[in-house]
Amino acid sequence: MEPDPETGDEEEDVVDVMAKAIARERLLHTKRPSDPPWVFKNKSHQDIRIWLMAVQDYFEWNSHQWTMEVDPIKYTMGRMEGDDVAPFTDTYRKKMSGALGYTKEIGYERWFMFEQK
Numbered sequence: 001m002e003p004d005p006e007t008g009d010e011e012e013d014v015v016d017v018m019a020k021a022i023a024r025e026r027l028l029h030t031k032r033p034s035d036p037p038w039v040f041k042n043k044s045h046q047d048i049r050i051w052l053m054a055v056q057d058y059f060e061w062n063s064h065q066w067t068m069e070v071d072p073i074k075y076t077m078g079r080m081e082g083d084d085v086a087p088f089t090d091t092y093r094k095k096m097s098g099a100l101g102y103t104k105e106i107g108y109e110r111w112f113m114f115e116q117k
Helices: 010-029 048-061 071-078 086-097 111-116
Strands: none
Touching: 048 071, 071 086, 071 111
């Protein structure tokens, strides 16, 4: 490789070429983040099964964000709003954590249990 005419430094050229190659490879092999699922409000036009599939797709596309098993459940409950779902999310969170005098329920921190409820 010939030295850079401006700096005369061959090493800078090599670093530049390597950086571009690494960036190109990362783009080719990195999953593109998906958009978050819509907010679920238990309206008549919303089907919870379809919504849960969209949530699971979001988790799979962004799997690097969920470090603890309970993280997807907390996120999902945060995407549920309204008077129809508030009793469920409040009670589930308390049973999952054992907060506010609730008995901690075994398995409530696992996605399959959340999905069944």
